[in-house]
Amino acid sequence: MGTDLTTSTAVGWEQRPWVADPDHAALPARIAGLDLPLPSDLAAETEEATAAVVRFDAELSHALLGLTGEIAPLDAVLLRTESASSSQIEHITAGARALALATLGERTRPNAALVAANVRAMGAAPRLAAELDEAALLAAHRALMDGQEHARPGAYRDVQGWIGGGAPTPHTAHFVPPHPERLPADMDDLFAYLRRTDVPALVQAAIAHAQFETIHPFADGNGRTGRVLVHAVLHRAGTITRMGVPLSAGLLTDMAGYFDALTAYRDGDPAPIVSRFAQAALAAVGNGRQLVTDLDEVLTGWRERLTARRDAAVWRALAVIIAQPAVTVDHLAQVLGVSRPASQRAVDQLVEVGALQPLNAQRRNRVWLATEVLACLDEFAARAGRRG
Structure with a gap:
């Protein structure tokens, strides 16, 4: 060399x-x-x-x-x-x-x-x-x-x-x-x-x-x-x-x-x-x-509870909320490339199966959290010794 x-x-x-x-x-x-x-x-x-x-x-x-x-x-x-x-x-x-x-x-x-x-x-x-x-x-x-x-x-x-x-x-x-x-x-x-x-x-x-x-x-x-x-x-x-x-x-x-x-x-x-x-x-x-296993268990639970048509936007939304466990209706619509009403329907369906929960009570620009995903991430951090 x-x-x-x-x-x-x-x-x-x-x-x-x-x-x-x-x-x-x-x-x-x-x-x-x-x-x-x-x-x-x-x-x-x-x-x-x-x-x-x-x-x-x-x-x-x-x-x-x-x-x-x-x-x-x-x-x-x-x-x-x-x-x-x-x-x-x-x-x-x-x-x-x-x-x-x-x-x-x-x-x-x-x-x-x-x-x-x-x-x-x-x-x-x-x-x-x-x-x-x-x-x-x-x-x-x-x-x-x-x-x-x-x-x-x-x-x-x-x-x-x-x-x-x-x-x-x-x-x-x-x-x-x-x-x-x-x-x-x-x-x-x-x-x-x-x-x-x-x-x-x-x-x-x-x-x-x-x-x-x-x-x-x-x-x-x-x-x-x-x-x-x-x-x-x-x-x-x-x-x-x-x-x-x-x-x-x-x-x-x-x-x-x-x-x-x-x-x-x-x-x-x-x-x-x-x-x-x-x-x-x-x-x-x-x-x-272990994180992958935990997320897979969460995803399996959501899929078992969802009853939407197979072509509904909510099925694609599952990947979004695993990757980004805090979303708004507008954010989801943009990422999925669907209308705002279609995005709202997906959010409603995700709330119904327990995949999303509201961050607060505000009606405008409400933020929704995938709390089960957040729990998996915090458990990963705890195993690594991170506190926050």
Whole structure:
């Protein structure tokens, strides 16, 4: 490849002036030619986890059978759960109802709007998977941080940042990423690593994520953008075909282990972050599979109670309310491509079988909730350790 092989991910350090006092900023290791032989047990662990993810991704193609229309409800559900979990890692929480309302465009808590933005950012991951270049990464960050000018959406940071410590200078910080002037070279090295095809996908995703978090190229949104990058790597490799496989929910099962693994990576030992990602993948598959089972039970109950004609709009509406468990009559009419009276009939039929309940008593622009779906999503979050 024309790239010198390296064997360590340990950062170096250089002196930089903060106000009147010198301190240090990280010099991330070059990883474009990283040679990382894994211990046999860790190699087996990553292979097992990768196989589990591939199987789960394939299972999703056959899940929730019997739905009609062109909507892929599980893709939307998993995209939302993954975005919520990724946000929770950054202490941004939103329950399923608040997130559904925010996605519908209803007013809700600010955190729900931030998680909804993460859904949009995760939706940008297919382009990132196709390109794995700077323009695609910046586009994902722009989608995530749109409207938050402090984060310079779609642009690298132009000031020094640091992680933790709670002080106006980095003297007590947990970690000080590289100086802004070093970001172009650091990111070029990362993209060179991402272009390699000789690294197992899950290993490459873990190393790329850890290196991205070490470089910390953005003023805000690094963690969430870095987890979009993970999905892009796995998608490009063919390990997943859906961006919503809930890997961040797997990371939530051991947050202390995740952060300890990032620290170990920066100290020169990448094995813990690879192991943590393998464990997260296995946990994500188990949790995701339970979510699919729960949603299938809900859908079966609705179908058994519905007595409408087989060509009625309500049958197609089932997929809509699984994918978006907060709807209005107008929203449903638009998505289904039917008249407002036809949409109202579908809502009435869904209310009759217990699939929808009104959010409030208002008559105009009333919002309807699929509370059984919301309960499934909140149970998924509870299993992952997310609270909101």
